[in-house]
Amino acid sequence: MRTGEWRSSISEKSTMKNVYILAIDHGTSGIKASLISEKGSVVESDFHRTPISFLTGGGAEQDPEDWWDGVIMTARRLLARGTVRKQDIVAVSVSSTFSTTVAVDERGRQVCNALTWLDSRGAPHVRRLMKGFPSFQGYGLAKVMKWLPKTAGGPTLSGKDDIAHVLYWKHERPDIYDRAFMFLPSKDYLNARLTGKLAASHDSVQLFWLTDTRDVDNIHYDDELIALAGIDRTKLPPLMRSTEVLGTLLPAVAEEMGLDKGTKVVMGSPDHQCACIGSGAVRDYDGHVYIGTSSWVQCVVPFKKTDVLHSIASFPTAISGRYQSVNEQDIAGGCLDFLVGNLLYGEHGAAPGAWPDDPYGEIIRRAEKVAAGSHKVIFTPWLNGERTPVDDPTVRACIYNISKTTTFDHLARAFLEGVAYNTRWVLGYVEKFVARKLEELTIIGGGARSDLWCRIFADVLNRRIKRTRDPLQANARGAAFIALVGLEFISFDDIPGLMEYDQVFDPDRQNRKMYDELFKAFLEIYRNNRGLFRRLNA
Numbered sequence: 001m002r003t004g005e006w007r008s009s010i011s012e013k014s015t016m017k018n019v020y021i022l023a024i025d026h027g028t029s030g031i032k033a034s035l036i037s038e039k040g041s042v043v044e045s046d047f048h049r050t051p052i053s054f055l056t057g058g059g060a061e062q063d064p065e066d067w068w069d070g071v072i073m074t075a076r077r078l079l080a081r082g083t084v085r086k087q088d089i090v091a092v093s094v095s096s097t098f099s100t101t102v103a104v105d106e107r108g109r110q111v112c113n114a115l116t117w118l119d120s121r122g123a124p125h126v127r128r129l130m131k132g133f134p135s136f137q138g139y140g141l142a143k144v145m146k147w148l149p150k151t152a153g154g155p156t157l158s159g160k161d162d163i164a165h166v167l168y169w170k171h172e173r174p175d176i177y178d179r180a181f182m183f184l185p186s187k188d189y190l191n192a193r194l195t196g197k198l199a200a201s202h203d204s205v206q207l208f209w210l211t212d213t214r215d216v217d218n219i220h221y222d223d224e225l226i227a228l229a230g231i232d233r234t235k236l237p238p239l240m241r242s243t244e245v246l247g248t249l250l251p252a253v254a255e256e257m258g259l260d261k262g263t264k265v266v267m268g269s270p271d272h273q274c275a276c277i278g279s280g281a282v283r284d285y286d287g288h289v290y291i292g293t294s295s296w297v298q299c300v301v302p303f304k305k306t307d308v309l310h311s312i313a314s315f316p317t318a319i320s321g322r323y324q325s326v327n328e329q330d331i332a333g334g335c336l337d338f339l340v341g342n343l344l345y346g347e348h349g350a351a352p353g354a355w356p357d358d359p360y361g362e363i364i365r366r367a368e369k370v371a372a373g374s375h376k377v378i379f380t381p382w383l384n385g386e387r388t389p390v391d392d393p394t395v396r397a398c399i400y401n402i403s404k405t406t407t408f409d410h411l412a413r414a415f416l417e418g419v420a421y422n423t424r425w426v427l428g429y430v431e432k433f434v435a436r437k438l439e440e441l442t443i444i445g446g447g448a449r450s451d452l453w454c455r456i457f458a459d460v461l462n463r464r465i466k467r468t469r470d471p472l473q474a475n476a477r478g479a480a481f482i483a484l485v486g487l488e489f490i491s492f493d494d495i496p497g498l499m500e501y502d503q504v505f506d507p508d509r510q511n512r513k514m515y516d517e518l519f520k521a522f523l524e525i526y527r528n529n530r531g532l533f534r535r536l537n538a
Contacts, residue, residue: 018088021483022078022259023476024071026096026186027271028052028116028293028334031070033077034473035084036480038489040498042473044083046074052116058159058393060118064102064110067186068193072256079258091264092194092249093483095274095475096187098328099207101165103180108192111179115165117294118330118384120393122168123159129167129229130155137309143228144308150212150222152306152313152323155229158385158393161207166231182235183208187268194265195247200237201267203316210236213316214304216323242269242318243486266483271475273317276300276324278478279442279468280499282492284322287430287438289457289465290474291447295332295423297430299438301325310429311388318482319492325433327388327426332419333447335381335397336360339415344408364450367413372459372511373518374410377401379418380525386422389429394537395530400521416453417515420460421522427461440464442501444474451503458505460515469500 019038024031030049034042048070053061079086099117102110115121132140138157147154155163162185169177184192185204192198202219205211210229212222219239226233240246246265254261268274272290276298279288287299300322306313314323331338340359356362378400385393399411431437441463447453448471458465468474484490490498 018084019489020084020089021480022075022089022092023479024075024092024094024190025274025476025479026067026094026190027475028097028118031067031074032476033071033074034476034480035078035089036477038484040477040481040495042470042477044078044081045473045476046077048074053113058120058123060116061113062100062116064114064186064189067190071190071193075257075259086259089259089263091266091483091487092259093266093479094187094190094268095271095479096185096190098204098270098272099160099162100186101162102184102186102189103169103176104182104184104189104192104198105179106181108184108189108196108198110189112173112176114186114189115168117160119165120159120385121172122164122166123157123393125167125171126155126159126161126164127157130157146228147209147225148306148308150214150225151206151209152213152304152315153209153308155209156311156387156391158387158391160387161209162205163207163209163229163231166208167229170230180235182237184237185270187270188237191246191265191267194249194253196250197247198237199240199246199267201242201269202239203242203273203318204270205237205239206315208236211239216304216316216321219316240267242267242273242482245486264487266486268479269318269482272296272298272315272326272328273324274475274478274482275444276478277318277481277492277495278474278476279444280496281442282319282495285434285436285438286442287440288442288444289423290445291332291419291443291453292445293332293334293337295329295419295445296327297423297427297441298325298327299430299434301434305433307429307433310426311391312429312433318485325430327430329422329426330385330387331381331383332422333445335379335383335415335419336363338383339363339412363412363415364452366409367416368452369409370413372508373514374414374417375403375406376518377406377410377414378421378518378522378525379411379414380522381415381418381422389426390526392530392533395526395533396537398525398529400525416456417460417518418522419447420456421519423457424461424519425523438463440466442466442468444468444471446472448472454503454505455508458507459511460519462507462512464507465505466501467503467505469502
């Protein structure tokens with residue numbers, strides 16, 4: 001169902017005093033449901049944690065039924081508070097993790113656990129798909145030239161893309177591949193559960209690497225790439241724009257959630273694209289930094305381009321006629337989960353339910369006791385390999401330059417600084433990609449809630465850092481803005497004027513020399529040890 005079919009009801013609702021979107025933000029750690037006003041203000045929010053299973057050989061799975069339970073419970077709790085009348089909620093819009101893949105049956109129900117964006121078990125199959133002679137960094141050049149002009153990239157050798165997940169099922173779990181009626185990105189799985197309709201948006205299906213994106217206003221599947229990948233074309237979802245209306249809530253779902261049966265569901269976007277829009281950085285070359293479980297530095301661009309060597313490319317976005325420069329670093333805020341669960345409170349078990357109150361606040365408080373540079377202790381945040389600016393699944397995290405005077409407080413700050421060094425690494429290549437310096441960056445995500453971490457980013461990156469109000473809500477806000485644009489309550493051009501920022505962090509010149517020295521050492525650590533990591537972890 002297309003947006004135009006709703007225009008008569010839109011004109012009526014646009015005169016309403018109160019208009020809200022129920023935004024579902026599906027992240028690695030859980031489901032967050034938020035009620036967002038027409039002006040982008042977060043009215044209410046609720047969270048439900050979902051588990052993840054890490055398996056030998058690079059597996060990282062989640063049960064989609066846990067996601068669905070989270071959607072129902074958070075929505076029901078929000079509506080029960082009575083802050084917003086259900087008749088004022090005009091749509092549901094979903095943001096979800098990029099490159100998390102679900103094999104579904106004809107009804108849109110999962111046939112097995114989902115493979116998350118951390119799952120790398122498809123890597124051997126991608127390497128076989130992309131090999132050839134002559135070769136460069138594991139890619140056959142002839143193969144690269146089949147993908148690159150059409151998709152702005154190609155299947156990554158780390159094996160963490162949707163196409164790698166599908167190839168894993170095909171070659172190692174043919175029972176699942178054969179049972180699957182369709183393979184859906186996680187966002188579109190949730191949409192299928194909401195509406196009973198199976199489809200994907202142009203941006204959510206990007207990491208299947210099977211769409212021709214050369215004309216951003218006419219994205220379509222490419223038969224040659226599908227044939228090369230050896231994937232059944234009938235198992236790929238039909239495509240729609242992110243701002244289009246997929247349908248209305250199934251009656252039983254509406255009743256469970258506490259919403260009106262006629263509530264619309266807008267297609268929405270993956271987390272990268274929603275975060276960009278929710279950051280307010282929707283104009284060309286306005287940059288933002290996201291610090292959640294993973295991290296990235298991105299901006300909207302008016303061109304299609306690829307930096308093959310550093311895994312940066314122009315991907316479709318919900319904004320008509322525009323691409324987004326996409327990259328993703330594997331672990332960022334997730335390093336604090338490791339520090340808390342594996343090191344600081346390991347004796348209590350790594351399960352979050354066993355942690356004491358406010359463990360992350362304790363990390364920040366201890367880090368605040370230490371001067372910039374952490375006594376020259378350096379942490380490299382490659383707990384699960386890295387994606388960009390190097391596609392290296394074998395590199396691993398280390399803590400360098402520990403001495404007898406090193407305390408846990410030094411380690412706490414070194415973890416925060418190590419993530420910032422990694423972000424500075426990719427920022428340099430993003431600025432080369434867009435051929436300009438990003439003087440000011442908006443920061444969003446859970447990590448942005450810490451004043452200390454924001455100051456560290458400003459100092460390490462040597463950039464002004466501007467924090468949005470409710471930085472943890474950027475994905476949900478972006479999903480809501482997409483729905484509001486699709487339903488013609490606002491335009492994308494209106495978004496910068498709707499944004500609110502609560503603090504600006506300028507670089508401290510006194511820390512410049514220290515952080516330049518440590519960043520240089522950070523790069524040397526990778527260059528000097530990548531061969532060793534490859535031997536140890538291949």
